[in-house]
Amino acid sequence: MNINWKTFLLGQLATVEDEKITFVGATNTGSKRIYPLPHLAVLSVTGKDAAKLLQGQVTCNVNDISEANSSLAAMCNPKGRAIATFLLAKKADTFLLVLPTELLETVKKRLQMYVLRSDVKITDSSDDLCLLGLFEQEQPVQPNTSEIQQNLISVNLPVSTRRRLSIMNVDQAMQFWTEQIDHQGFRKAGSDEWRYLDIVSGMPWLTTATSEEFIPQMLNLDKLGGISFNKGCYTGQEIVARTHYLGKTKREMLLAECQSSLVPEPNSTVIDKDGIGQETIGKVLLAQQDDQGCKLLVILQTTESACDNLRLQGDMQTQIKLIPFAHD
Incomplete structure (x- = not known):
């Protein structure tokens, strides 16, 4: 500064x-x-x-x-x-x-x-x-x-x-x-x-911890006008285009909240408490405390978007609840 x-x-x-x-x-x-x-x-x-x-x-x-x-x-x-x-x-x-x-x-x-x-x-x-x-x-x-x-x-x-x-x-x-x-x-x-x-x-900023972890569609860039599928080649374009045309985005960015006094770090692991072996199903992109608890952007497997028993790895007591984006 x-x-x-x-x-x-x-x-x-x-x-x-x-x-x-x-x-x-x-x-x-x-x-x-x-x-x-x-x-x-x-x-x-x-x-x-x-x-x-x-x-x-x-x-x-x-x-x-x-x-x-x-x-x-x-x-x-x-x-x-x-x-x-x-x-x-x-x-x-x-x-x-x-x-x-x-x-x-x-x-x-x-x-x-x-x-x-x-x-x-x-x-x-x-x-x-x-x-x-x-x-x-x-x-x-x-x-x-x-x-x-x-x-x-x-x-x-x-x-x-x-x-x-x-x-x-x-x-x-x-x-x-x-x-x-x-x-x-x-x-x-x-x-x-x-x-x-x-x-x-739903602004998908990356950090050092999440850099090179996700393709742009997992960050909703296609929905936010951040990807052109008509321009020429660019580094990584083949993977981005293939994902688009095959319709195979396996993960998506969602908004969530939890009642935690500790703000989860970027790239923290999200698990399904009810899943077999409490399997990893996503990652935290960003999190920020507010008066009511904590809001998080999470990258989840698309098959888990209706899951109602999400937890942070290492914190099984705090439930993560998915909520709609609040576009201001």
Whole structure:
């Protein structure tokens, strides 16, 4: 995190701890809320061959990305397993990948492998660009769109009609934050609430623990517009396409909840307590505590989506209950 941005947030009564920011006296209520997002970062890809490079490495159709259209996407390994998921946006001739901070360096190195003699520059912009999340109950937006106003980039999430990400430099972020709080009626909110909203609405972020574990369809990317089946080849495309055309996705992402004081770690094992030998039937993708317990994104075998006796391995007392997604 940029030191000037961190200092500014501390002056706003923030507590900054690694990739988590909380505010003294903040409540998760109000029809307009603004969030700092230190757990997300921006990777910039520029150069005359940038689109060609990305088209050969990501699941969405890069030719459809413009200043008005963004997309969820994944970058896969040759076996079709998603290394990372990200939001792909564009400003002028620069592509911007918004992704978890912990996977930025992995994605950068992987893309760099394919640059060779191409005219492409890949830059970690996490110290130059800030990410802010905005929630507006009364201002619905069109998912998978974006816009640029006064040099600020707004990206509307594929899973929400009420939330958007804004990308800007540090000076702009401080001015924008002050304007939204002092004059536009926004309330400060912590980054964990944004993570919670991502989970309950089905935003399939990966972590170091879940990278290269799942094909994109298991993460619902096909349902969220994050896979093009009409574009040319890209790394992992053969597996992704075969799964699609044969209709053989064996696992899917679902929302669940449990009454646990401990937040399950990504890639924790989910078992069927009633199954033979209490067999493994899935994994935890993400989890976040809330006032009523814990919400989880889980990747389960499709045959187990009606199972009503799920447990975490090592915690047989806590039941995991599947619930519908809550698209905000």
